[in-house]
Amino acid sequence: MGQKSRISARKLTALLFIIIAALLALMILSLYRQLSQSTEVRSVEAGLIEAEGSPTIYFNLKNIGANTANYTYRVICNLTAEPTLDEGIILNVPPGGIFYYTIALTSPEQGTLEVTLEVYKDEETVSQNLLFRQKWIIKG
């Protein structure tokens, strides 16, 4: 009886360790897949948060290269006198470093607000440097 319960305790412990090992392996695999996805596929993540009265556009720019890099961004809007609402240079982002950008706008009282975000590698806004471009249409 004692022998049997000792064997079953060993079996249970072994089973639990196998489960933990499997969980650990799954966790590592999922982390690896997440990391490889973010470094190989996407360097810019952008989105629109539709807060009441203040639509907010954001982008997260990750330097996926091996060297420190500079970038340029441009936000174009249809409701301002000058089409470019905001532009700037993002300087010295180290490899693996992330730059976070947020723009909180004011909802139009009527009509639609069209906002285009462009992100370029280096400091020249030329088409061959374009990393990311997206347009949002926000209703008033």
Added chain:
Amino acid sequence: MQDLRGTDNSTDYDVSGANGRFNIYTASGTNGLQVGEDGDSIAFLIKLANSSEPGNRFAIQNLATGDQYEVDFTIGNYTFVILFRAIIIRLFIITIRIGTCSLYYKLASGGSWSSAEYYLRMGLTSGTTYTSANGNIGFALTNATSTSPGSVKFIIKKQRLYNLGARGNLVSDIYALAAANGNGWPGGGVSQPNDRCPSTGGASWTLQGDIPDLPMGILILTLPLIAIYIYISKHTRMIHGSKITH
């Protein structure tokens, strides 16, 4: 928020006239800077002088494009700058007041500035705190009146500073600059700011809670494993217990 010791003097350079909105408030030994913190953030506040002349004191309606207010500070091996810069757009009879808040960092030993965060806010109201989409940085402007000083307040997440290289709990070389015609970069790209507080050098301050040393993500991943481990040890002890009684 509490007064930051060592910031009871400032240098007023009175550059380019209309200087009132840049006067960091250090009258009669009053501190010009305040600091504060909670569990996850650090805050700095620049106090700006009150004035009986409405057009010559810090107020959102008096902001001009290029008005820049910044706080420089060092934690561990890294120096940080968080700054506010105003942009004013006039469309016929409409005036759009835009505030931008930027965070930069570099090695304290030298090197070039790196961009970390940028937040642009269209439409500004006195006393409202504006926070970026990820919550890492924020700012609040408060108008000065004839009797009370105005302020520019900055809020920064400790975790973000940690991610950028900040370590430890000593914040040193803290000073504030206020300048007209700033370009949005540390120092504003101007040869001389309108005001600097303290006049020379910088103040120091010790954080009550450290810049976090352990990334929260690792803790969260570890918790289920700890729970499983506790479960196993308890379960094994129970089986062995029953074995002894037999």
